Amino acid sequence: MRSMIAAALALGLVLGGATGCGSDDAGGDGKIGGEITVLTQRTDIVNTVFQDYKKKFEAKYPGTTVKFEAITDYEGDVRVRMNTKNYGDVLLIPNSVTDDQLKSFFEPLGTVDALKDKYRFVTNEKTFDGKVYGLSITGNAQGYVLNKKVWTQAGITEPPKSPEEFLAALKAIKDKTGAIPLYTNYKEAWPLGQWEGVRGAVSGDPDAVTKLAEDDAPWAAGKEHYIIDSLLYDAVKGGYTEPDPTTTNWEQSKGLLGTGKIATMMLGSWSIVQMQQAAASKDDIAYWPFPHQTNGKFYSVIGGDYKNAINVNSKNKATARAWIDWFTDESNYATDQGGVSTLKSAAMPSTLADLTAAKTELIELNPAPKGKEGLADKIGNSAEIALFDGKYRQVIVDAARGAKNESKDQLFADLNKKWAAARAKLK
Template structure:
């Protein structure tokens, strides 16, 4: 879930593609040692879940082996998942099944991952399969589908006298001021030092836009997405104002992510902008899990509120794997039968599953889930390409940290200075990408 610094350029990783062409699938579906039919072999599954790899994932393997006894599953959990896996992708040795790093451009997916089917085929079964797809081929399926919004401590809100969920940026600011005045809790925790939690603000752009084609269609065809009145300006102006009003931790440069979860769970923090994936992590360490709630981003369109629905990490198969059939058996079982998504408070990627209990408040408030519409034909990957070319970092922490530094007076640049700079970078990069 972290979007970390880019450490290499994927377009130069040709070696793994060339080597991969000589690999063969050594898994077998017949003639297994015990006489049973089905795929066999040994596969390595890479995961970012260092917290449950030795417990929950071992239980998954046991259940999987009840169906596929001739496949041995090994797990490797990686703390710096993005950074380490991208380095390993310089070779062919990056596991058999893995979470696709966020920084792999869609145009490069086929160089590293096995196609799982077409968008038309898989979209009948799963949500958001178009997100890691290129030229109609799908290379990854979400392990969890997230909604976007704000995790908050309901008891802190109650103690502050806040009885209604804020539905505008102004109302949210006022709520945080009440928290500061009436309680001992930190109204909003930035997690500045960790960096990646600041990127959790970015998907809320769709809550403000209120339409599904904003990012890949409208934003891809505009030169100034950071201008006043547009979703990104409104989104990050709230971040700036929260910090400027002194509604954040005393020293954001020394924050700690793991500690912040405990602090939110026990009422020392009131709010944090995080995807719905975080709800159960915080509930699990709370003395009273019911104290932890989830609200949509505070913005509405004539009373109607929206939340972006998007895939979390996508699970894919290394195209150089020598056990592709066994790898596909694990991938399909994990998505369809492990119950991983619901167990982690997320939305199942399988079409037709009910929303988790953690999002009951969304149903009560009538929040509509939006998904990013695909790009127009010929414009696939434009937004990512512009973002990379301009070194803007939509899902990187740098410009969010600049906003915090500006707001607390650590730098001389204003919020509008930052937005102007981002607009200039976007315009120049867009001219190069779309020429």
């Protein structure tokens, strides 16, 4: 299982038109009772953890029945089902649903103003015209997961504060431990897209994505994307990544990091629990902020994962809403899975103890100005530099390892040229 952020971003939703229009109140005056179907991507825990949720919810609301449908290819299968009205009562909003499509398929849960004081990730995620259409099942911080035991063996016990310190640490790991210092998971591509998650963390700027959409040269020296992608390039160039990136294997890599054969992977914090499950001891696994400080401080961007939402065609919206509220407020799913709770009142999970110890400031990105929602991603898609799918970073890896005859300067100049051209068409 991987997170919503890790899933490959679809370029468009293949839907046969709107299936309905939402009201302003999910559930309205309806009575909580009867049966609902809840779609989930958690095929690994639907028959265990989710059955416990079912018992607790049905006990709180006598007369209700919760049925789960666990879907392996969640994005693909649900996208097809949304051509009909039959896509459950509660479901996770597919990544490929654009904000302007939300009202056609999902019931609004309330306004941003009404929900923002209680919940994280509602000011700029799956919202439209001031209405919230989904509540995150969990949240992720952005940085890198590491086998702390290996890093300690190499003599590094604190997070590197700069790319230069990080590269020096990778060299020490290679020289002293024999572990692969940094694993890119190149073959699958999507893990390379995880590097995009640290935009905003490098600058400590909540408006980083808005400014990215206004910039003709994001890969100019000193800017966020230059710093992020230079670190990737330099790590590969220095020989600190896997010997043959074309043979990487995601599932195997979790065990390799857990057992110390890999030291580091640049992934969202959703990965921590999966790495701990593969480790001899949970204490071997830590999570550190991206190696860059602004004004002497580390930053990490936190954002929501998949969002629970109500099918606008549901015949039982009151119970569907009760489930979403219970799941968000009472199930403890986010914290149990090592994530940042959607509830602002909840404490940070123990999995982020090392991030907290480094005095990392957690920031949420601000929403884009009206009319410019998703503009950076649209520019990237138009320029064939899809920011989250990892493919353009495969090119960076290829250039750094000598499989592509292009220097870093040439590579970044080409990226800037393509970006500026696409931006001129879209701005």
